[in-house]
Amino acid sequence: MKTNILLCIDHLDPGGAQRQIIELAKRLPSSEFAITVCNLDQKKAMLKKEIEEMDITVKLLSQHGFFDLKTLIKLYNFIKKNNFDIVHTYLFTADTYGRICAILARTPVVIASMRSVDNWKNLLHKITDRILAIGTDKIIVNAKEIQKFLQKVEKISPKKIRVIYNGIDENLFGLKVNSEKIRKDLGLRNGDLLVGIFARNDPVKDHKTFFQASKIILNNFSNITFLAMGYGMTNASMKEIVRKLSIEDYVILMDHSTEYLSYLGSVDISVISSLTEGCSNVILESMALKKPVVATEVGGNPELIVNGKTGYLVPPKRADKLSSAIIKLLDDPLKREEMGNEGFVRAKNKFSMEQMIKQTDQLYRALLKKE
Template sequence: MAKIRIVFVLGKLDNGGTEGQFMETIRRLNRDRFEISVLAFPRHGKLREEIESLRIPLTCLGFSGLKGKFHPVAYWQLCALIWKMVRYFRCERPHIVQSYLFWANIYGCIAAKIAGVNIMITGRRGIVETYRMKWHYRWLNNLSNWWATLILTNSHFIRQHCLEHEKCIHAEKIAVIHNGIDCRRYNLKQRHNDIKHAFDIPPKHHVIGIVGNLRPCKGHSDFLQAASSVLHTHPQTVFVIVGRDGGIRSFLERFAEDLGIRGSIIFTGERNDIPSLLSMFDILVSSSLTESLSNAILEGMAAGKPVVATQVGGNPEIIEHERTGLLVAPGNAEQMAKAIVRLLDDAALRKTMGEYGRSKALAAFPMENMICQMETCYEKLLHIM
């Protein structure tokens, strides 16, 4: 039987939650059934070497995005980008083109349609606020929705949001495949004191951690405000912020200074040893103001950690309130602090919630389930078309 040829379109080659799920997908798809290649807009990025190490063909277009307003020069740049993609698709002749995130969805869908590709899958991994866009961006988004064969989301919340707030989408065209997590990567027996020692954290101090790139939507300032409240009653606590700087680290450092808690805050920067870092956490916090389906929460659950998370997006689809973690209102640092203190004061509750969380991650979100659903999706679409 001939293999199904799939081209994945990426708008960037940086690390992130969506990109991590993408890497797991291409790493685990059955190569006996699928022939995979990747088309990326930029020429450079941390994922480039990782993709090439998998011996998956990667073509980089050398397009780093538009700066400033939409103008005639930008128009011709986009035309050139789309034409390069059209030529690539006509050469590769994929059965399926699958894109991730907003700009890859738009340009990938347009180019695939022009090139005569029959199946186009676009991805929704967060809220697209179309009402804030200029008319030409809304029009392009509607066009990609119209031309897409299938729109994949990773949470029921995002699916419903798309149906209610975007045009050219009907219920049969949009499906949900939850993110997956490989629980085997999270060693519950790892000696966390060794990790604490590496960060000069005293062995008896509690560690509260947050994992996510430093961007305003992740709510790190609320996390710091909650930390300030917690430290009043639990001074032997350290708060660890893990993630790449998205332009706000200096602000967060100054904010911690203003709160008088800078000595209790550790910024690790971008790390590739998240399972090891999680081993020293007593509690994982997600303070996001908006979310689709949080990889960080899944990682915390896989590591057997109780989670305090904001009740946004798909978080309630992962966390069972009062069983695997505690949900709090977004932007409410006081609620967050109270939830953290409650868990700090009750070691048995932390242990029970962590165990339930890991059991749920194993049962409901194994990586194998996600890959199986993806492969089934590809074969069904090809059969229908």
């Protein structure tokens, strides 16, 4: 008989956690595991079709507000009716709702997945996490920094926590990108430089600091373009930040594209200016595409980037430090190439999708065996 697994998540609009769920559902042996995906926010379900095309059922719910009793009851009934062997939750709301329901339904194995250092959590959130941890078999985190946060701030036992890093699709290594066409389409000339940031429009991604750094860089370079791609990047608020800095002529704002890896593979430098991160998929993808990375020294970023070898780490909200690190690479094409190659080797050896799937598979089996 197959092991019956529910993967439960806040929403199914594109994001790092969602991509990891899809890869997990796709790659776990279908002869041994039956996967169902539950999305708590049916208004955010852009990836539903992609999952259903893999012959995987997607259950949609319509959760409203932090505590929605109606949705809680529906989720409990769904879990109880389907007799799942494992309920594995992703992101805070699903971690809360999913674990409450799975524990009440006496699901044999309950797993939470925490993907970032959530400094925004208030006392109620932390107490909720601590109480639910009692009935949770394992909490998967994708960075050691998150493990430290859970132990120190939320007082969760280290025995409950397991670090499993995100994995990169093997097809990314050696992916052929027509960068000449991409750069031409963006209006670049031969010899022009391209610096990119690939992140959704969200305060935690701190695009403002990236654009402030861009303005500083323009004091040294004129043959340069800054590409900012991600969901919501063409919103009026983002355009206003760029306008106020008077850098419109050097910045291209683009919404997320299914071809974003081709754009990422065409930049000279990949930048992450986030205020917090877990295990950044964009950093891993940049490394797989042999791009040097300049990122903020937050969350799991230092676990991915070897400072001075595969990229540079800088303090958050410091446009001066960010611009200095970028300029250092812009001035040195050989260093860019060396760092890109070093990052490629590191990503391939340490952060493969195969490793992520294998470690998760082994954890599932070990926890089921204990039960």
